[in-house]
Amino acid sequence: MKRLAKKEDLCTACHACEDACSKLYFKEVNSLKASLRIKVNDDESKTIITCTQCGRCAEVCPVEAIYQDKKGIYRIRKKDCVGCLMCVAACPENAMFQHDALLEPFKCVACGICVKECPTGAIFIEEF
Incomplete structure (x- = not known):
């Protein structure tokens, strides 16, 4: 199974990952439509917010619209x-x-488009 993993200390908050994600899935560059988010904290550190494929969303969905595919990704x-x-x-x-x-x-489906755009390797696809 795979998921998007992160090394936040490498993130420069260039937002190339957010731009690539929103453009691929929503055909526009809009960070509010990206399936991952880069947050710059008060101390200038970065937090990369992305799905860990934990499945909590599927557990609470009252109509079972969220499911785990054969690769382990919740969709x-x-x-x-x-x-x-x-x-x-x-x-x-x-x-x-x-x-x-x-x-x-x-949510993130670990497609990897953001990984290709990240200039520092702060995000990557990981097997788990």
Whole structure:
């Protein structure tokens, strides 16, 4: 199984990962539509917020719209999602995202597009 992993000390907060993600999935550069987020903390350290594939979102989904695929990645069946956002509230990583322009929440599916764009290697795909 794979997931997006991180080395936050390497992150420069260039946001290339967010731009690549939102462009691939939503056809626009919009950090609020990226499935990972880079947060710059008060002490200038960076926090990379991304899904760890823990499955908590699937556990709380009342309509079972979130499932684990054969590769171990939790995915959302948009046609089944009712937009209750219980998964957003339950995510221990705060990595299930919601945007007002969309009915369904969204999350990282470890596609790796952000990894290709990261100039420092702060994010990478890891087997777990």
